[in-house]
Amino acid sequence: MKLTINNRPFETDAPPDTPLLWLLRDELGLIGTRFGCGVGLCGACTVHLDGVAARSCITPLSTVEGKAVTTIEGLAEGYEGLHPVQQAFIDQQVPQCGYCMSGQIMAIAGLLAEEGAVDEATLAEKVTNLCRCGAYVRIRRAALQAAAEVNS
Amino acid sequence: MSIRAVGSSRSRYGARDKVLGRTRYPGDIDMAGQAWMKVRFAGQPHARIRTLDVSKARAHPGVIAVLTAEDVPCNEYGLIYFDQPVLCGEVVRCEGDQVALVIAESEQAASEGRDLIEVDYEPLPIISSAEAAMRPDAFLLHPERGDSNILAHYKTRYGDAPIEEIFDDCDVIVEGVYRTGMQEHAYLQPEAGLGYIDESTGQIVVNVAGQWMHEDRIQIAHALGMPEAQIRVEYSAIGGAFGGREDMSIQIILALAAWKVGRPVKIIWSRHESIIGHHKRHAYTIRTKWGASWSGRLIAAWAECIQDAGAYAYTSSKVLGNSHLTVTGPYEWEAVHVDSYSVYTNNVPGGAFRGFGGPQGHFAAETQMNKLAERLEMDPVKLRLKNVLRDGSQLPTRATMPPGVSMGPVIEAAARAAKWTRQGNDWQRPATISDAATRGDHATATLRALPGHRRRGVGFAAAFKNVGFSFAAPEENWATIELHGGGEIERVVVKAVGADVGQGAHSVFRQMAAEAVGVPLERVELQAAHTDLVGSSGSASASRMTFMAGNALIGAARLASRRWEDEIRPATATFGYRPRVTTELNYETGESDPNISYGYVAEAVELEVDLDTGQIELLHVLCADDVGRAINPRLVEGQIEGGVVQAAGYALMENLVTEEGRIKTPYFSNYLIPTIYDIPRRTESLILEYPDPFGPFGARGMAEMPFIPLAPAIVAALHDATGIWFDQIPLTPDRLLEAFKRSSVRAFERKA
Numbered sequence: 001m002k003l004t005i006n007n008r009p010f011e012t013d014a015p016p017d018t019p020l021l022w023l024l025r026d027e028l029g030l031i032g033t034r035f036g037c038g039v040g041l042c043g044a045c046t047v048h049l050d051g052v053a054a055r056s057c058i059t060p061l062s063t064v065e066g067k068a069v070t071t072i073e074g075l076a077e078g079y080e081g082l083h084p085v086q087q088a089f090i091d092q093q094v095p096q097c098g099y100c101m102s103g104q105i106m107a108i109a110g111l112l113a114e115e116g117a118v119d120e121a122t123l124a125e126k127v128t129n130l131c132r133c134g135a136y137v138r139i140r141r142a143a144l145q146a147a148a149e150v151n152s
Numbered sequence: 153m154s155i156r157a158v159g160s161s162r163s164r165y166g167a168r169d170k171v172l173g174r175t176r177y178p179g180d181i182d183m184a185g186q187a188w189m190k191v192r193f194a195g196q197p198h199a200r201i202r203t204l205d206v207s208k209a210r211a212h213p214g215v216i217a218v219l220t221a222e223d224v225p226c227n228e229y230g231l232i233y234f235d236q237p238v239l240c241g242e243v244v245r246c247e248g249d250q251v252a253l254v255i256a257e258s259e260q261a262a263s264e265g266r267d268l269i270e271v272d273y274e275p276l277p278i279i280s281s282a283e284a285a286m287r288p289d290a291f292l293l294h295p296e297r298g299d300s301n302i303l304a305h306y307k308t309r310y311g312d313a314p315i316e317e318i319f320d321d322c323d324v325i326v327e328g329v330y331r332t333g334m335q336e337h338a339y340l341q342p343e344a345g346l347g348y349i350d351e352s353t354g355q356i357v358v359n360v361a362g363q364w365m366h367e368d369r370i371q372i373a374h375a376l377g378m379p380e381a382q383i384r385v386e387y388s389a390i391g392g393a394f395g396g397r398e399d400m401s402i403q404i405i406l407a408l409a410a411w412k413v414g415r416p417v418k419i420i421w422s423r424h425e426s427i428i429g430h431h432k433r434h435a436y437t438i439r440t441k442w443g444a445s446w447s448g449r450l451i452a453a454w455a456e457c458i459q460d461a462g463a464y465a466y467t468s469s470k471v472l473g474n475s476h477l478t479v480t481g482p483y484e485w486e487a488v489h490v491d492s493y494s495v496y497t498n499n500v501p502g503g504a505f506r507g508f509g510g511p512q513g514h515f516a517a518e519t520q521m522n523k524l525a526e527r528l529e530m531d532p533v534k535l536r537l538k539n540v541l542r543d544g545s546q547l548p549t550r551a552t553m554p555p556g557v558s559m560g561p562v563i564e565a566a567a568r569a570a571k572w573t574r575q576g577n578d579w580q581r582p583a584t585i586s587d588a589a590t591r592g593d594h595a596t597a598t599l600r601a602l603p604g605h606r607r608r609g610v611g612f613a614a615a616f617k618n619v620g621f622s623f624a625a626p627e628e629n630w631a632t633i634e635l636h637g638g639g640e641i642e643r644v645v646v647k648a649v650g651a652d653v654g655q656g657a658h659s660v661f662r663q664m665a666a667e668a669v670g671v672p673l674e675r676v677e678l679q680a681a682h683t684d685l686v687g688s689s690g691s692a693s694a695s696r697m698t699f700m701a702g703n704a705l706i707g708a709a710r711l712a713s714r715r716w717e718d719e720i721r722p723a724t725a726t727f728g729y730r731p732r733v734t735t736e737l738n739y740e741t742g743e744s745d746p747n748i749s750y751g752y753v754a755e756a757v758e759l760e761v762d763l764d765t766g767q768i769e770l771l772h773v774l775c776a777d778d779v780g781r782a783i784n785p786r787l788v789e790g791q792i793e794g795g796v797v798q799a800a801g802y803a804l805m806e807n808l809v810t811e812e813g814r815i816k817t818p819y820f821s822n823y824l825i826p827t828i829y830d831i832p833r834r835t836e837s838l839i840l841e842y843p844d845p846f847g848p849f850g851a852r853g854m855a856e857m858p859f860i861p862l863a864p865a866i867v868a869a870l871h872d873a874t875g876i877w878f879d880q881i882p883l884t885p886d887r888l889l890e891a892f893k894r895s896s897v898r899a900f901e902r903k904a
Contacts, residue, residue, distance in 0.1 A: 093167065099339070100340045129827070137831065
């Protein structure tokens with residue numbers, strides 16, 4: 001199977017029902033995509049498929065062929081330095097334990113790409129990623145900061 | 153010196169790696185030649201093992217080894233008592249008991265091998281509640297530990313006369329039966345790790361995420377029957393802990409497996425394995441009765457606290473001590489009579505979780521206080537201030553409070569910030585904290601302006617929480633500081649191995665070391681990765697790490713600086729900080745000098761409740777927390793904001809359901825924790841800095857405190873909104889609707 005991951009071609013003979021998460025982690029060493037629940041609920045494994053946020057733990061490889069996969073490691077490609085969402089997460093000092101951060105950032109970056117503008121209500125409705133440290137106040141602040149920058 | 157390091161909101165150490173996805177948690181580490189391990193859990197709450205047949209598993213392709221109880225040299229462990237087998241050989245006492253380990257070439261082969269293990273169980277009676285376990289004829293879960301399932305019983309007998317006589321002289325009596333549920337830690341990083349042999353030292357190494365690496369080492373060495381020096385524990389980045397990693401989960405079995413197969417062994421638990429495989433916040437039932445005078449003076453308190461310890465002790469007795477101490481709140485009393493019981497059952501064990509008994513004790517105490525205020529028709533802030541612990545106050549343990557008591561000023565600051573008004577000694581509750589646009593007059597807005605039968609209310613609660621281990625548990629914290637350079641200090645190497653579980657310990661270690669040595673933060677390098685660097689830091693728990701590590705760092709910096717002045721290069725010093733020794737609770741009277749320091753917190757809440765759906769929305773949470781000195785204010789605010797979210801989950805939605813000893817909610821699909829949708833509309837942090845006389849730079853501990861008063865403050869606000877007292881959490885919609893049905897709240901609403 002031929003895949004495109006972070007703009008680079010990749011070939012694998014992994015079974016087509018393998019969750020994308022484990023290919024990324026085990027075969028490519030892209031450990032920034034995290035395992036949290038395995039059933040698409042927590043969002044720690046969020047990546048982009050053709051720019052749209054998706055939960056990689058419930059995404060079989062067979063559905064990814066021909067699509068561009070972007071992980072946290074590839075998010076900033078094409079930007080000077082960091083992606084605006086990543087920079088906002090640093091500016092707002094969002095991370096505590098940090099485990100959910102890749103997923104949060106990918107979810108918000110995906111939402112910004114899809115919707116352009118976001119407000120508190122959109123975030124509350126569309127970002128369902130879990131953060132047990134409860135850093136949501138800052139996640140919200142960082143998302144709004146990044147949205148303002150992307151749209152300026 | 154340029155910028156002061158202490159008191160400054162410097163960027164979190166490692167923040168950049170975390171947003172780039174580069175941080176390595178234990179599951180992110182692989183070694184050449186590693187094998188995979190799976191655990192065979194008991195899967196049932198109570199049974200005798202008739203036979204355990206691992207032959208098919210051993211014969212399965214890819215399986216390297218299957219380990220059982222016979223393979224564990226000293227098959228026992230536990231943080232307080234060694235009452236738990238590493239691998240069960242005779243009896244299983246909870247569904248998360250570990251029975252066998254399968255080590256294989258791949259994770260899949262290990263899973264297949266695990267499923268081929270055949271266990272023949274003889275069912276034993278399942279004790280699914282603490283009350284049932286306390287009956288004299290109850291089946292004994294740990295007969296070797298005595299003739300009762302009661303693991304610990306604490307008493308407080310304080311006052312000059314029998315408590316009933318004193319109640320007779322009280323003007324007002326308030327009673328309640330309070331029930332709090334279990335809570336799952338739900339750290340996003342499930343248990344994971346690697347065990348391996350370090351060929352260069354011959355040590356067995358375990359790389360995990362924990363809270364107290366030297367204690368992990370003690371437990372591993374004990375079970376393996378080896379000297380501690382033979383074991384090294386390393387912590388990678390830790391994906392949340394909250395108390396849930398204080399006890400052993402995979403530490404011992406990783407060491408055992410690596411030792412037995414002589415290869416690196418890796419394990420990653422699934423979410424289901426994590427939820428059944430580690431302890432929970434304890435469920436409690438608290439019956440209590442308080443007596444006061446018409447003038448609002450607290451006189452007498454009686455309480456019976458029953459804690460479900462689950463199948464093994466973990467830290468249950470220590471948690472019980474803290475609820476025992478806090479069930480009478482941060483107040484002065486004439487007489488107190490409390491009995492607290494920790495009881496073995498076949499439920500998932502209870503253990504440490506942010507607040508450590510404080511949330512349960514205060515849920516009862518602070519709801520009692522709010523009910524008493526209602527009975528006395530007195531403002532709840534005024535009532536608290538009349539009775540609050542002060543410098544020189546005596547606790548029901550007969551100990552004098554350690555100096556620096558700020559409970560009164562913290563309550564006042566919270567009340568003022570939440571728009572309470574004061575005239576003389578009288579306080580007046582505000583109509584609203586949040587100035588929400590839809591809100592007009594408090595009494596009428598709920599009826600007129602809010603759509604869909606929504607009502608609003610404001611509530612208040614306070615709490616105190618020990619900083620550091622309590623009741624004679626030994627406290628120590630070691631640090632080494634090396635000063636490198638010639639004429640000036642160019643580089644400072646700090647060795648301090650306290651766990652950074654996300655609270656920011658490693659950031660504040662560096663800030664405190666920079667301040668103590670007097671160099672810019674950028675010159676400080678921290679080494680914190682493993683047990684062999686320096687002595688124990690103790691656990692990242694009990695809101696103790698900043699306090700204890702800070703004092704150790706200051707001590708080491710002082711000694712190293714002296715050597716620097718003596719022209720020694722590098723100037724190196726190691727210092728072990730040991731605070732004043734506390735004492736155990738006397739088993740008959742409850743006399744004790746329980747703690748060296750406390751943190752003080754108060755919260756005001758405004759919420760909206762929907763009478764049709766039973767849903768609560770938190771509009772505004774104000775948290776005033778005396779942290780003594782905020783070493784890094786932005787990190788402190790992060791702990792407040794996060795603690796509030798976690799406590800909101802505890803109070804409103806997190807409902808760990810067990811039935812006959814089995815967890816019925818072992819997934820994120822049925823154990824719900826807050827998302828960004830569920831957080832308060834506004835969380836306001838008010839950092840107060842009344843220095844602790846013994847704290848480093850005046851700092852107190854703070855990370856647990858914001859959790860503690862939220863549930864009773866929410867219950868008070870809900871009462872304000874509906875006129876109904878809720879004595880049980882979580883406040884799930886079904887519980888609310890049931891109560892609305894029973895009361896006249898809807899009828900009143902319709903008429904209005």
